[in-house]
Amino acid sequence: MTPRLRARPLERLADADPAWVDSSGGRRGVMLQFECPIHESDAHGDTCRIAVPLDPPLDGGAPIERGWRRSGGEDFDSVTLAPSIRRLGESDGTGCRWHGFVRGGRFETCGDSR
Numbered sequence: 001m002t003p004r005l006r007a008r009p010l011e012r013l014a015d016a017d018p019a020w021v022d023s024s025g026g027r028r029g030v031m032l033q034f035e036c037p038i039h040e041s042d043a044h045g046d047t048c049r050i051a052v053p054l055d056p057p058l059d060g061g062a063p064i065e066r067g068w069r070r071s072g073g074e075d076f077d078s079v080t081l082a083p084s085i086r087r088l089g090e091s092d093g094t095g096c097r098w099h100g101f102v103r104g105g106r107f108e109t110c111g112d113s114r
């Protein structure tokens with residue numbers, strides 16, 4: 001199934017139903033989850049969501065896995081992640097291939113996204 005594109009890409013992280021994700025071990029804000037800026041649904045017909053591990057997590061401790069460098073605070077409009085996020089899609093070539101940045105709480109989608 002081909003992911004369905006949004007009529008208009010999302011511009012703000014805050015509009016993408018974002019959530020800080022805690023770990024089962026009690027760590028706070030180890031990941032950031034949000035809806036894909038360009039897809040309404042993914043290859044399975046579900047909401048296309050993206051989750052990235054953070055370095056540092058919100059609790060300021062060590063990352064739980066290699067993550068995106070996070071700057072800014074808990075306010076979603078302040079979040080910057082580096083480097084860019086590139087989704088690889090499914091092995092059959094379908095699926096989400098959004099590629100872009102989160103800078104100052106805004107999405108910057110790169111031209112090779114599909």
Ligand SMILES: [Zn+2]
Binds near residue numbers: 039
């Ligand atoms: Zn997507």
